[in-house]
Amino acid sequence: MINKSAFFTLFSLLICVMGIAQTKVGGVVKDSTGQALPFVTVIFNNSSEGTTTEEDGEFYLQSENDHTELKISSVGYKTEIIPLQQKTNLDLEIVLNEETSSLAEVRILRGKTSKKNNPALDILRKIWENKRSNGVSAFKQYEYKKYEKLEFDLDGIDSSVVKNPVFNGMEFIFDYADTNRISGKTYLPVFINESVSKVYGDNVENEKREDLLGNKNSGFEQNQNLIAAVKDVYDEYNVYNNYIKVFDKSFVSPLSTTGINNYNYILSDSAYIDNKWCYNIIYYPRRENELTFKGDFWVNDTTWAVKKINLNASRDANINWVKELYIEQEFEVLNDSVFLISKDYFQANFSLTKKEDSKGVYAKRTRVFEEYQFNLKKEKSFYDKRAYTFNEDIYKRDKAFWEENRLEKLNSEEEDIYVMLDSLTKVPAFKRIYDLATIAESGYVEFNGWDFGPVYSLFDYNEVEGFRTRVGGRTYFGQHDPWRIEGYLAYGFKDDKFKYGISGKWLLDPRSRLIASAGKRRDIDQLGASLTNNTTDVLGRSLASSGLVSVGDNNKLSNIDLTTFNLEIEPWYNFNVRVGTSYRELSSASPAFSLDYYTNETLAETASEIKQTEISTTFTYTPGRQTSGFGVERNVVNDEEFPTFFLNYSLGLKDVFNSDFDYKRLQFFYDQPLRIGGFGRANASLEAGKTFGAVPLGLLNVVPGNQTYFAMYNSFPVLNFYEFVTDTYVSAHFNHNFNGRLFARIPLLRELNLRELVGVRAVWGEISEENKTLNASGIPLRAPNREPYYEYSFGVGNILKFLSLEAHFRGNYLEIPESRNFAITASFGFHF
Template identity: 85%
Template sequence: MRPKATYLSLLFLLCYTIMASQTRVGGVVKDENGQALPFVNVIFNNSSEGTTSGENGKFYLQSENNHTELKISFIGYQTEIIPLPQKSNLSLEIVLQQEASSLDEVKIIRGKTSKKNNPAIDILRKIWKNRRDNGITAFKQYQYKKYEKLEFELDGIDSSVVKNPIFNGMEFIFDYADTNRITGKTILPVFINESVSRVYGDNVENKKREDLLGNKNSGFDQNQNLIAAVKDVYDEYNVYNNYIKVFDKSFVSPLSTTGINNYNYVLSDSAYVENKWCYNIIYYPRRENELTFKGDFWVNDTTWAIKKINLEASRDANINWVKELYIEQEFEVLNDSVFLISKDYFQANFSLTKKETSKGVYAKRTQVFDEYQFNLKQAEGFYDKQAYRFNKEVYQRGQDFWDKNRLEELNRAEEDIYVMLDSLTSVPAFNRIYDIATIAESGYVEFNGWDFGPVYSLFDYNEVEGFRTRLGGRTYFGQHDPWRIEGYLAYGFLDEKFKYGISGKWLLDARSRLIISGGKRRDIVQLGAGLTGNTTDVLGRSLASSGLVSVGDNTKLSHLNLNTVNLEIEPWNNFKVRVGASYRELSSASPDFSLDYYTDKMQSNIASTIKQTEIATTFAYTPGRQTSGFGVEQNVINEDEFPTFFFNYSLGLKDILKSDFDYKKIQFFYNQPLKIGGFGRANVSMEAGKTVGEVPLGLLNVVPGNQTYFSMYNAFPVLNFYEFVTDTYVSAHFDHNFNGRLFARIPLLRELNLRELVGVRAVWGEISEANKALNASEIPFRAPNKTPYYEYSLGIGNILKFLSVEAHFRGNYYNVPESRSFAITASFGFHF
């Protein structure tokens, strides 16, 4: 089994017995003129179970309890009590009459409404004032038990799906169809994962620890990569925060201190909710296409704490692949004052389009919290401890454990998922679909104990090798493998030469993650494509194979003969220390390019091959990084969410294995993703380095240019390869994605859900006269030492939901021969 989106992709490929709830209602709310009424409050009478109508006036509501009446209300309209003669009433058409005193006063409109004399906003201000006195933040330390249930369901199960040939041999799965409790649609449950954890936290030291006590899932037992991939679909959020992060987007919370600029609020009702007098407030967005919700919440009249809240993303919100998004939270009262979250429900409908009839996959998460304890300080080092070995017992808990620790009972349909999935994984047709999904996601074809791939690197092209084919593979016995071997063999049809790379790594100690590794590579590479450590990668795909999408000819390629051995340890969580030794030989791979250097002061002798032995010590710190797996390779769960600090000290050793040069190289790298609330997301990175000693072109720091039409991380798209060469440098990159905040205000562009991209990057560097004197190549040693070289870019993202195009402009140094002043790059990806 493989991690991440393989399993999510599989659920899209798999698409009639309905388990009826006690009470189900659905329909549409209109006014006297037949116009649909959005954001109307719909609740079961004499209860707090309710919802709001959508922007098309439609609603659906179900309850496990028996109800006989439905209450429909909204300010400016007469409240209607609708009898429910049956358990299922799904075609209601409800007409609300306007109150005589409010005929011209209340309208549901986009745009600004008055904030004066609005009791809902007065209540909102009291929520802001008291929010830090509620929840676990009111205590120094806390701990609680958490039960979590993750589920996936196929949406839109109808006769066309049942008869689809893809399900031949799997028809029995449709006997397990059910009804979604939020939308009322017929769905097919296809996956469930349950877990029980004990969570500890310290608000003074800002530390948190979660111990997994038990885990159970259907069909993929003990697959921790799958579990991590499923969990990564969901984000932790706090409705009291100004922004609620869902996937990689920051939605404005209806409880935000800036919420009155994004939402309209209406005080709708007041009632007792579990012996607490509460006000009911309806909220809805002021503008279209923004990352906002609609819904309602109940707030207590003394503590001004939220008792219940639901949040539904607007259908026109600028978010890809998600047709519906719904959040629901409930809170309990502690000591008659502090409100603590007791239940959190999240649901998203993933679909290729947002059309009403489109089919998709529902992802659901239910979290239940109990057994709260506070102000119990833990021993020194408690939060630094972490599991370092795979504990099978956690994934093999018996029924007695689940009967005791489930904080919410499974319904009949959820219990049946275990039976259905266990049967499905033994069906050959299902396994064929799974294999196809695995190849599409990982790029590897699975065999028993080893994988073939990646298949995406089978064919490439460059000016030196012509068309090139590459075959590769890796060992894979399981996600907790203590060792792994990878390799590839390539052949160029123009130069008629074989190339290869092979590496191996072994986990010596799981607690400290002590790993020894080594490898060898003989290949053609593009030097100068990155500032940090770009010539010691044994298996990386080289930019030499990008000739089909290059700007102009690129013959500045090099032969690399590399041997490496490394020892790595992780003494603290996410802090890695690595010591490595390498020996490499570098020479030109093209007659139009040279790495030549002078070997004497008189510049009378020239060498064309660089032979270099090097010892490098690196330190990497990635605070907040989350991983899964306990083997020699771990999968990162929360990519693009944590900062990275990297420091490298390299020592070149002359005469060791006939090495040519003595030098010292120091490099520092810092990368920081940023979520800037409603203004989108950004990424900032900085690099700095210095080489002490006299070295030739192949060992200097070339400012990374980009002569391809594809975006390259931390490269300069308007620079050609080898345009600037340095031995001392400082560079910085800033890229920002506004997530459509500006385009959402332009009517003609609003519906396209495009996203604005801006960027700026700069580099300063210099090159010593001694290093210039070594240069016998045809590359002029030019450095941006007078003023920093800079570029800026403007772009449009989310074109057709997967394409981004950026225009890059040169800021200075226009007089460099053969320089470019403008470049276009594109990138592809599936982003929310």
């Protein structure tokens, strides 16, 4: 799904700051009784530029061309040709008279309608029989040029907005307001980004490469993370597929082979498009609150290839923050079996509510594809996706470059956007608003070369430290920094101790991403919060800070003194190899908890502190991951869309720096997001590991329990901390979000846009007698070896659009003393 935090930064910012087309028309279409007519075709006469009326009969249409007549048609009604007296014709009221001979055939209804004797369905079946493949997939190799224009606009500009005190000093921006060609509403551009790319692909080798030739934007020139987040709002989609993924939702395509079950279809009109006779079909949803569209498409009568299509998501669709969603595509038919997309337009209106008068933000993308070439084979090395350095020249192309490479020229109003936005970013009031939004997203307060934060960690609480305060910061000169230093200082008011952590990273070779890093940390932490060992994280958020929201006694906390040094490299794209060494000292931080172990065979002597030197080699593979930035740290753009494979081999070295134990540890982790058509999205993960050699409790693999009321990734919410301890384990998790598919069928719940959550998780493990014998902590080392321990859960998501609640149930091992059989967890987040 998208870098949501960066996107919502822009969204929050725009909500806070809250040449003209040649022909504009708008109004309402009614029948002779005054009843509004939905899904009526409205086009400029003798053209293919048109739209369909909304469910309340309203429409708006504009064109860059001069038009003198409007054609309104619907099956069962007489077609009307309306002369346009002016360039702008709004508030039209158009009456369609019924065709008595076909009156019985025209009924626009929700729910199931007859699938027999419907010519639109006959045409739809022809489309399936002659289903087109994307043109580029029909050739061994392909290449083309792609032009992309992204724009964000403030929606609903009226007198109340213009007079708002927040715009003091920025009044000049309203001179640049324009009218949206889809909705007819006034908007104010606040961000524009243009890019030109050359795309290459090899279908035989399954390789793809995209070279950015030029990028131009205004308002946020240096924020490439923001640009990447804006671009990721829009996903690639193919209307011939059964499902169209928009944001993190799977909408049923009107061309889907299952579309008959989700849409009603009406044959509305026919006309010539590019000298091809085409039929016009209107479609609309059979049921409310489902992830479906309404709109129309034109299809050729011989090749059965779609020439044009528009998709307008219903306002009642279960998708957050989006009041309107519109997609428009045009195609070139290369031959009888292959089509090529020539133009793609996407528009979304983001708003806090879906009320008609609510103000929000328009996000628009236009893509134009040209200069197709096929079967020009490249060497395999050409597709090497190894990371590369930031090319500043790409972002500073001159006017001549854009005049030559823009595949769709800007109109005069769009060219003025650059002037307005460049001026706006110099206004102190705008800078203050932008800075506040940046703090809200990143948690850091930006200074010149140094960021203070994260501000969300300023205050915490746990049973050992009592109330705790933490301050920190990091160097930040830009997102392409070749080095970065981060650190924090914390103080506990109960134990009266200072804690700290500091880390440094250096990018030694940008192409191979060879990075050296080192760090030091002295703090209190909750060990065993993850099966995949995380005790080498120098600056990670301390899971000890959960005392205010814990279940039972949450006092099994440890002191950790950690020193690390690592070298990592990316020899292949998204394949990372890291070799590191660490030295850590572990001891109990609470009188009620112990990490003691026996130091001799007679079990007469014990030690309370663990000193351990370790060398580890990890391999991480993340196919499909997309990142932004070329510095020592990169932001992941599509953080919920790619699988992760992780393999770790660790070697404990006894007597090196007074280290206590020899051991070997092997761990594997696999995480896979899943999108299950129209049934929502899921996530599955698998972990496995084994420790060879005798080690004490502090070095064993603790099955991660969760004694808080907050969801923790890949933990077991009904388990207490240290309830199961293993040296060999296999763990699996599966969670599924139905995205409201079931609740949408229940009338009382439909309007709440709630989402159904289910989950199941299990772990099997064992612990050797040798490790049990070594244990002197007083904690029983119990492993789920009799049978796998399992839990299952049911929940409701999207409560108030940001809250999820889940109820978790223990499946077995009910006899364990002080065990819990039930737990509730909450999670917060902004999701579409």
